Amino acid sequence: MRIGVTGSGGKLGRATVERLRADGHVVSGFDLAGTPGPGFTRVDLTDFGQTLDAFLSVTARHDGLDALVHLAAIPVNGVVPDAATFHNNVTVSFNALFAAHRAGIRTIVLASSITAMGFPFDEAPPSLPVDETYTSANNTYGLGKVAEEAIAAQLVGWTPGTSITALRFTNVVGSDEYATFERAAEPGYRRDLVGSWVDARDGALAVALALEAAEPGFEVYNVAAPESGNAQPSREVAARWFPGTPVASDLGEFESLMSTRKIRDRLGFVAEHDWR
Template sequence: MRIAVTGSSGKLGRATVDRLLADGHEVIGFDLAGSPAVDPRLRFTTVDFTDYGQTLDSMLGVTARHSGIDALVHLAAIPVNGLVPDATTFHNNVTVSFNVFFAALRAGITTIVYASSITAMGFPFDEPPASLPLDENVSAANNTYGLGKVVEEAMAGQFVRWNDELSITALRFTNVINAEEYGSFERAGDPAYRRDLLFSYIDARDGAAAVALALAAAEPGFEVYNIAASDTGLSIPSAELAEITFPGTPVTKSLGEFETLMSIDKAREKLGFEPQHLWREGLAALDL
C-alpha cells in the first residue's frame, strides 16, 4: 500500500517508517521536522497539521511525492505535558487530530491507525485503577494530554458513523523507548519505579509492529487496543507488585511472574500482537 505517516520523524514515527518500508509498502512522511534526505526510501513533505488547508492538501496529493493515499498512520502530536503550556498541549493535539481525521475522510482514505495513549486510561494513576491488569474498557484523563486523547477517541468513534467503510484503530501506547534506553531500567527493584505507568513500557520496534498489524487487520468501525511490552519494567513479581503498590485493587486473572499490568490480551487475540523486544534481554545485550 501507499501509507502516509504523520509524525514520521518522531521516535515511534521513525520505527514505524522502517517497519512499513521493510514490509514492502510505499511510505509518505509528513512532519514539521525532517527532510527528504533523512531516508532516500521515504517520500517526505513538511506539513503543519494545525492548518486544515495544508492537512487536506497533503492528503489529496503532493507534487513529486504522491497522488493519493491508501492508508494513514497518525502519530503527530506534542508528545507529553510540560513542553508547552497545558492548554496549548490540548488545543494543538486535538486540532491536529481533528484536521487529520476530517481531511482523511474528505480525501476518501478509509483506513486510519493512530496513536492514543495510556494517558487515556488514567495515567499517572494517583487514583488506583478499578482492576488489574487494566484493559481497554477504562477511559479516564488526569492531564490535558490525556484529555486530548480521550477527546480524540470520542471523535474517532463518531467519524466511523459518517462512512460505513471507514476504519479507525486507536493504539493506546505506553512509554515508548528505544533499545539504547534500556539502561534506564536500573531501578527495576524499586516498586515506585514506573508506578505512574503501571510499570509498563513498549519498545519502539514492537510499537511499529503493532501499527503494521493494525493496518493489516483493519475493518470498518472503531477499535481501541492497549499496546505495551508483555512484561513489567520491574524485577518484582507482578502479583506482589500489584499488592504492594495498589493494595485492595482486584486482580482479575492469575498473573505470570512478570506479566504486564496493562493488559494486551485484546491485541494478542485480535491483532496477533506479541512483543519481541523486552528490557531484560535488551539490557543483557547492552552489557555484552
C-alpha cells in the same frame, strides 16, 4: 499500500516508517521536523488546508494514500503550557482525521495513550491488569486523547467501510534507551505507568498489525510489552502500589499491569523485544 504517517520524525514515527517500508508499503512521512525529500513532506498539521492538500497528493512525492497512520502530537505535558498541549493535539488530530475523511482514506490507525486510561494512576484503576474498558484522563494530554478517541468513534460512521483503530501506547522506549531499566528493582519504578513500557520497534509492529487487520468500525487496543518493566513479580507490585484492587486470577508472573490480552488475542501481537 500507499501509507501516510504523520509525526514521521518522532521516535515511534521513525520506527513505524522503517517497519512499514520493510513490509513492502510505500510510505509518505508528514511532520514539521525533517529534511524534505523522497518519502517526506514538511506539513503544518495545525493548518487544515495543508493537511488535506498533503493527503490528497504532493507533487513529486505521492499521488494519493490508501491508509493513514496518525502519530503526530506534542508528546507529553510540560513541553508547552497545559492548555496549548490540548489545543494543539486535538486540532492536529481533528485535521488529520477529517482530512482523511475528505480525501477518501478509509483505513486509519490513530495514536492514543495510557494517559487516556488513568495515568499517572494516583487513583487505583478498577481492576488489574487495566484494560481498554477503562477511560480516565488526569491531565490535558490525556484529556486530548479521550477527545480524539471520541471524535474517531463518531467519524468512523460517516462513511461506510471506514476503519479507525486507536492504539493506546504506553511509554515508548528506543533501542538506545534500555539503560533506564537499571532501576527496575526500585519499589516505585514506573509506578505512574503501572510498570508498563514498549520498545519503539514493537510499537511499530502493533501499527503494522492494526493496518493488516483493519475492519470497518472503531476499535481501541492497548500497546505495551506483554511483560512489565519491573524486576519484581507483577502480583507483588500490584499489592504494593494498589492495595485492595482486584487482580486477575490468571495474571502471569511478570505480566504487564497494562493489559495486552486484547491485542494479543485479536491481532496476534507478540513483542519481539524485552529489557530482560
